[in-house]
Every structure is written in C-alpha cells, then in structure tokens.
Amino acid sequence: MCHRWPPKLKLLLTLAVVFTVISVPIRFWPLHGVFLSVVFIGHSLARIPLVYVARRLAVFLPMLIMLSFSVPISQGFQAGWELAASILVRGTTAFLCGLWLVNVMPFDQLLSTLRRLGIPAILVSMLAFMYRYFFVLWDELDKMRTARRARTFCHQTFWQRWKGSAQLIGMLLIRAMQRAERVHGAMCARGWDGHVRFLDDARSHSARSQQ
C-alpha cells in the first residue's frame, strides 16, 4: 500500500525517521527498538520480501560492524562501547529506511521529488548520472572479470587474486574516466552549456526568455 502514497510524503517520512533516529541518544534504547519496529512495519506494508532485506543486510552489516568496532578496539576495549552500539543501531535503521524508500519509489520519481523539495539541481543531476552509469560500469566490470577468468589457467593464490582484482578496479577507473569524457562530449553536442535544466522548469525558462 505504501507504493501509492504521494512521492513527497514517502521521501519526507523517510527523512523524518532517519533524523529522529540520529538525534535520539543510544541510552534511550527502548525508543530505538520502537523505531526499528516502525521501519519493519513499513517494510511489511510495502511487501518487501524478508529474504531480499536479509541479503542486503548481509552485505551492509559486516562493513558497519567493522566500522563500529574500530572505536572500542582503538581504545583497548576500555571504552567506546556506547559509541559502537550507537553507530550500529542508527546505521542499521537508516539503511533499512533507505532500502524501504528505493523499493516504494522509482528512482526517477525520487529525483524529481528531491528537485521539487529544493535540493540543488547539480546534486540531483549527479545522483541521476550515478544511477544511470552504475549499471553500465557494473557491466563493464563483469566483462573484464569474465575476460580475466577466460585467461586464468592455473590455481591462483589468495594474493594473486587480490592483485588481479586491484588491477581490474584500476582499469575500471580509467574506463570510467574515458566514458565521462565521451558523455561530456555527447552533452556538449546537444547544447549543454554548463547549466542544469529540468523539464519541470521549462515553462519558466521560456517565460524568462520572452521577457
């Protein structure tokens, strides 16, 4: 049912929950339990499969755990446990909120809503480009990985594999930069002059040019 809510409501609701979670100190832990339950109810209402959420959490949580435990580790396990718990709980809730949002709202709708809420045009277009080219670069990485596997004839040690992956990532960076240059060329070819323009603002632009 969340899918049919107005886009603005969905975005503002998510932001409200995230900001509340961030601003409530961790010592009020029962409140954080309530927030997590609210997010869980949101996920159930949107009928987001539990397996899907668990898979995403399995990727995100190890990073978050590493980050949060770096605080007590750096202090010799003497202090910092509260901060670690705080990072872990708030991070998880915020992540689940974001996950809910991208599931109940198509990305282009999210972008236009951000725009309507007054987020600077350049930030919105950067998000749009990131979303557009993430998949293209992912495909490119996949092709390079396949090409490497096709030429890997013997068992590789752990370090050899790491070295290979680092080379792939370096190569991907170069390709991404080359692509960025070509995309910029394509934008210039269609009249890009450094000003971000949105379809929603087109009328005001024409009105301005007539003045």
Added chain:
Amino acid sequence: MMRAVIPPGLNSKFRMTTSESVLNISGLGYSYPGGITALSDVTFTVADNDVVGIVGPSGAGKSTLLLHLNGLLPQKLPQLADGESAAVDVCGLPMSAGHLPEIRRRVGFLFQDPDDQLFCPTVGEDVAFGPLNLELGREEIDTRVRESLAAVDLAGFETRSTLQLSAGERKRVCLAGVLACRPSLLALDEPTSNLDPRARRGLLKILREFRGSQIIATHDLELVVEHCSRVIVLDEGRVHADGAPDSILRDAALMETHGLEVPLSLRVGGPTNR
C-alpha cells in the same frame, strides 16, 4: 598498383559554391596532444541533401573528422572576427567559439556507443535534453519529443527507462534526441555497429526519411552502397578519393591500398575494376 589521389575540389560533380553547401571544409589539419597527426589538409564540401559516406581503415581519422564538425575538437576554438574564415564552415558559419551554440544546433551528432549519449533516466527526458538546452517552452519541447520519437518508430516510449532498451531501440532513442534539435546536417559515427539486421534496417529506413545532409563514418560498406550518394576514402588523415560509391567502391586496387575491400553486393552485381 597505386591510384592517384583525386583532389575533391576538382570533381566537377560535387564542386559547389559556399552558399549552396551545408558544410565546407578546407585544409583542415589536427594533431592529438601526444603528437599523432590525425588529419592533414582535409578539404571537401557537402551540399544540401548530400549523403556522404566516409570510409577508411581503423585509425584513419574518421571519428576525429566528425568531432570537428560539432566543435568538440579542437579543445579550444578560436574567437574569430567578422569576415574571418575557418577550416570548418557549417551553413556559412565559420567554426568559432561565438558560433558554437548555433553550429551545434545545426549539426546533429550520433555517437557510436548509445550508452555515451543516453544519459538521462527516462527516454522522454533524454530526447528533451537538446530542446531544453535551446530554452524552448514546455509545449514545444513536448511536441518535439513526441514527433522525434514517432519519427524513429518509438511513439509512447517517453516514460520508459533508458536502462531497459534493446541495442536497436537505444540507437533510435539517441537519433530521436538528435532529431529533436531539428538539425540540418547529421554526423553519424558508425551508426550500424552492434545492430542486428532488423535493427540495422530500421535505422536505415529512418535515415532515408531524414530531410537534410548526412555524413556517415562507417566500416559498413554495404550501408554506403545502399544509402550514400557519395563516398570519401580517408586514410592516415588524408582524403584519397571522393566520388560516387558505385565507381570508388568498385575499384579493387584503391580499396586494397586503404585497408578496405569491394563490397560483396558490388562484386556479385558486376565486374570490379581490377
């Protein structure tokens, strides 16, 4: 067996004055920052409604030449005073920083890789990108988007995501984005690469319906035979031949010298000039 270079200006069939021509290139040269010479002394003219195929081996300078038509190369364009001429002249406008916006509107550039050109989240937004930059009103933009998509047989695709299109559809959306700026000259870089026969045929049909001049850099010699009224052989940055496809592409010696071959349709269609 070497063939003599045909200076394009001497070919009486295609010699015309600047006022009739859409594009006038005279003595164009370009070297990449690394020092590699990509173009040297390229000279030719394109008349209104001319469809010119540019053929040559890889690295011949075809794409570099096309990038010059749109002012994407050289990196820094000169500021010209009134009456000064430039190596590239589009519709009577010498290529300069001042004329760049108008020249870019008149020259529609189709890139080889549709992923470079389709950068907006939806098809409608992408086709609207050019008209938006022309600062047109919303109704006019909507009309142009609708008409351009209809022209490439993709009517009603406005809300489709650019990620969910086939190779042929992506190419056609790119073309719609170019057509929405109402160009008088199309510069197409390898338009038929990566297309299956049906998609290729579809693209060719759209190109045939376009009213204006076209410059097509391609390895697809059958496309040149079928679609172009004229062909230019470019190799090592120089123009080596310029004339009717039927006579130039049939010249086996010329084709071989420049890393090309006589298209199959011409080989089975009649004797070659060897």
